[in-house]
Amino acid sequence: MASWGEASQSRLIGKRITRLSGKDKVTGKAKYTYDINRPGMLYARILRSDVAHANVIDIDLSRAEELPGVKAVLPIIEVGKKLRYQGQEIAAVAAETDDIAKDALRLIFVDLEELPFVVTEEDALAEGAPQIRDWVGNKSNPGTNEKGEVEIGFNEAAVTVEAKYHTPVQTHVCLETHGNVAEWTDDQNLTVWASTQAVFGVRDDLAGRFELPANQVRVITEHMGGGFGSKFGAGVEGRTAVQLAKITGQPVKLMLTRRAEHLVAGNRPSMTQHVKAGASRDGRLIAYDMRGYGTGGISSGAGFQAPYVYSVDNIRTERFNVTINAGNQRAMRAPGHPQGAFAMDSLMDELAEKLGMNPLEFRRINDPSEVRQAQYTLGAQEIGWHRRNTIPGSGTGVKKHGIGVGSGLWGGGGGRGTQARVTINADGTVEAVTGTQDIGTGIRTAIAIIVAEEFGLTPTDIAVKVGDSGPGLRSGGSGGSQTTASVAPVIKTAAEAAIQKLFEHVAPLLQAPVDDLRVGNGTIYVASDRTKTVTWHQATGLLGMESISEGGNWDQELRQHGVAGTQFAEVEVDTETGNVQVIKIVAVQDCGLAINRLTTESQINGGVIMGLGQTLLEERIMDPLTGRMLNANLEDYKVPGTYEIPEIKSIVFDTHRKVTGVGEPPCIPTLGAIANAVYNAIGVRIRELPITPDKVLTALAQKKHKEVSNG
Amino acid sequence: MSEKDKEQKQGKNISRRSFIKGVGTGTVAATVAPAILVGDEKAAEAQTDEAVASAKIQLNINEEVTEIEVEARTTLLSVLRDGIDTTGNNVDLTGAKLICDKGECGGCTVLVDGKPVYACMMLAMDAQGKQITTVEGIANGDDLHPVQEAFIKHDALMCGFCTPGFVVSSVALLNENNKPTIAEIKEGLSGNTCRCGTYPFIFDAVETASQEM
The missing domain is CATH 1.10.150.120 ([2Fe-2S]-binding domain)
Incomplete structure (x- = not known):
């Protein structure tokens, strides 16, 4: 049976290994799509709608076309069609410089007939709201789920909680905006540098749209500056770049502006849920009734997990999408999970309090995961759970501390569809090639570690080539935390096959059977007689004019699906300013076999910080009067900066030695942990994210008012 | 309400804001140009005319002198990333990144006379006579900092x-x-x-x- 072997036998796997791309990234040499400069390259920009809803009456491109330096002007929307959200594409220009392209956009004349719009869920659902698409009342048909008898559950419940929880739209904020550099090498061959999470996805997308054979489109993503689920297809901007390159016969670079990135390049949908839940006196969650909705903008896809993580016997849920005049949602790091986790973990604490039960004990009773049960124990020790306020809000002083807990789960077991080749050359060099892409998670280094482990070499000895469809070795998109679990088994089996081939060359020299050969530290030796040994270079020298080049297969025994995670947060709330400072997060994350412990810890840190941003800072703010996003920049849309960063204890929780992805799950439990810690600090619950100072101060004032009126 | 405002309100035109960058020595400052309506020819042309005024300047980047023709509006970041010097070579120092385009994110930070400066907020002309160090110039040859x-x-x-x-x-x-x-x-x-x-x-x-x- 295929296996990664015992931890004690691993030289490299599971250790802390620095990234292969580290030097290029710290010296500025790493080339992202945005950094590609091609001879004769033009710069393209897109003119976008600045209104939420309008009929296009006329577009006049002639003046823009006349501007010196402009090489092409391309209409994107047709006259007579509707613009349905701010940021929607109207036309594009390609010019000799970016500044000329900017000037040219100002010379495009557009006549619009503005239409009534809705940009908030409340406005969309209000009586008499304008219907903006084919959904009556701007609502999709609801999806329902029922299990057991929820009314019987409530009859048996000793306590019930009814609450409304809300999370707003969050945007991805990829620091490298979406974009491409397109170059036709002739009229039938296209090369595109794409900032994408799916090299082959973009290749197939463009081949289809431009009616080219797939093998005549090459997509390259050597490095890419963040995707978080928003960069899978070529997009309007990709197709536009390719079209402009075709018209002009010159390479074209088209990167989105920061503003456009917020408006049209995807977002995490909002969530609003009205939930009623009941628990028995002995602490069993027995009834869960939820009605909720979210908006994915003009599209659907606003799903969320409810209930989440914990077992409930009797469930009734109904959820629907609300449509508004705003850019489409796209998958964002663990789609649907952080929203669901915030609501569920808040609800769990509210129920526990009514039962007079420790929230951690209440979780233990209702959590079916053995892994999380163990994580609760470890995490509680690490954070010092005993230090929490037994009576929430009972701390003294202006700055109050609180501690909370949250949970999450994810899949990440990978899938078929990766092809790879591992090649050993006669000069001793090694190449590992596959069509995956390194989106910052470190797959390049993980591949090198796996091959180096099999070959007795060091990771820097392995030339890893990813992010290029040119070699024709397909791999899937980097989504669903699937990359490592999809790629690692194929690389390992390819490396195993390659070293077996090398052993066949070495065996006669060492006068030993192939199955008696092992790799050492840069050597190959005979297991039964360790005095018989050759160096790596002596071994590969036997290949003469040949190379060894082997493929692999996705051996399911090498990976596992499903991870559990738990986080504990300690916060300090300033009751005078309303500011919430997270002091510490303990993230206990089930990771399966961490190929590279260092980059795994990085991913956990990153997930926690993105979760922290969603809990305390991030919100797309739409103006109901103008239909525009008010904070489509990096000043008013707040992502975590240095001051917000707490001490993070990332615990790689090893449960087995099979590979599982961990890119998404660490961003999930953070929301509930922080929200519950805030409640533990101030004794008043904030059910709407982000937990900003104004909400904290309002909640404190309401609590005070209540206390005063209660005498 | 002016005619133009009325038209805009009625959705006859799409308005955009243009952003002109300015910077004082040593400090980062910005001025915002008045809003320009797309479809407003005069404003657009005025903007264009002003922008195309250009000059040949010398910049000291990573201890090498680069001669380059820039427009008044050209930022230091634009020279580093997209500039073509007077001998026809790409400057091609793409380490500094344009991420926010308005001094909010630090992705384009370079050293100017040893001080960190957002290169997206500094006009190329204002960088004359100063020592500019980009991320490519931080290491000493192959010896990393x-x-x-x-x-x-x-x-x-x-x-x-x-x-x-x-x-x-x-x-x-x-x-x-x-x-x-x-x-x-x-x-x-x-x-x-x-x-x-x-x-x-x-x-x-x-x-x-x-x-x-």
Whole structure:
């Protein structure tokens, strides 16, 4: 049976290994799509709608076309069609410089007939709201789920909680905006540098749209500056770049502006849920009734997990999408999970309090995961759970501390569809090639570690080539935390096959059977007689004019699906300013076999910080009067900066030695942990994210008012 | 309400804002031009006419003199990334990144006379006569700067897009304060943004580098 072997036998796997791309990234040499400069390259920009809803009456491109330096002007929307959200594409220009392209956009004349719009869920659902698409009342048909008898559950419940929880739209904020550099090498061959999470996805997308054979489109993503689920297809901007390159016969670079990135390049949908839940006196969650909705903008896809993580016997849920005049949602790091986790973990604490039960004990009773049960124990020790306020809000002083807990789960077991080749050359060099892409998670280094482990070499000895469809070795998109679990088994089996081939060359020299050969530290030796040994270079020298080049297969025994995670947060709330400072997060994350412990810890840190941003800072703010996003920049849309960063204890929780992805799950439990810690600090619950100072101060004032009126 | 405003209100035109960048020596400052309506020919042409005024300047970048023709509006960042010098070569220093385009994220941080400056907020003409150091000029040939070594060692980067800005800001911080506390590191790097969430390891890296320097 295929296996990664015992931890004690691993030289490299599971250790802390620095990234292969580290030097290029710290010296500025790493080339992202945005950094590609091609001879004769033009710069393209897109003119976008600045209104939420309008009929296009006329577009006049002639003046823009006349501007010196402009090489092409391309209409994107047709006259007579509707613009349905701010940021929607109207036309594009390609010019000799970016500044000329900017000037040219100002010379495009557009006549619009503005239409009534809705940009908030409340406005969309209000009586008499304008219907903006084919959904009556701007609502999709609801999806329902029922299990057991929820009314019987409530009859048996000793306590019930009814609450409304809300999370707003969050945007991805990829620091490298979406974009491409397109170059036709002739009229039938296209090369595109794409900032994408799916090299082959973009290749197939463009081949289809431009009616080219797939093998005549090459997509390259050597490095890419963040995707978080928003960069899978070529997009309007990709197709536009390719079209402009075709018209002009010159390479074209088209990167989105920061503003456009917020408006049209995807977002995490909002969530609003009205939930009623009941628990028995002995602490069993027995009834869960939820009605909720979210908006994915003009599209659907606003799903969320409810209930989440914990077992409930009797469930009734109904959820629907609300449509508004705003850019489409796209998958964002663990789609649907952080929203669901915030609501569920808040609800769990509210129920526990009514039962007079420790929230951690209440979780233990209702959590079916053995892994999380163990994580609760470890995490509680690490954070010092005993230090929490037994009576929430009972701390003294202006700055109050609180501690909370949250949970999450994810899949990440990978899938078929990766092809790879591992090649050993006669000069001793090694190449590992596959069509995956390194989106910052470190797959390049993980591949090198796996091959180096099999070959007795060091990771820097392995030339890893990813992010290029040119070699024709397909791999899937980097989504669903699937990359490592999809790629690692194929690389390992390819490396195993390659070293077996090398052993066949070495065996006669060492006068030993192939199955008696092992790799050492840069050597190959005979297991039964360790005095018989050759160096790596002596071994590969036997290949003469040949190379060894082997493929692999996705051996399911090498990976596992499903991870559990738990986080504990300690916060300090300033009751005078309303500011919430997270002091510490303990993230206990089930990771399966961490190929590279260092980059795994990085991913956990990153997930926690993105979760922290969603809990305390991030919100797309739409103006109901103008239909525009008010904070489509990096000043008013707040992502975590240095001051917000707490001490993070990332615990790689090893449960087995099979590979599982961990890119998404660490961003999930953070929301509930922080929200519950805030409640533990101030004794008043904030059910709407982000937990900003104004909400904290309002909640404190309401609590005070209540206390005063209660005498 | 003017006719133009009325038209805009009625949805006859699409309005955009144009942004002109200005910067004073040593400090970062911006002026915002009046709003320009798309479809307003005069405004658009005035903008264009003003912008095309250009001059040949010399910039000292990473201890090499680069001669380049720039427009009044050309930013230092634009020269570094997209500039073509008077001999026809691409400047091609693409380490500094344009991320926010308005001095909010630090992705384009370079050293100007040793001080960290947002290159997206500095006009190229204002950079004349100054020593400009980009992330490509931080290492001494093949010998990495202690900050760079420490970033690699601590995995203080993931996608790496913000990394050049953080490296340059960290170098600037340590040049000024070679034994910063964690609070001082956070303050020194507060002008830089990372989305992958590498901050904890960046703090570790700066601490390590400070011990090496």
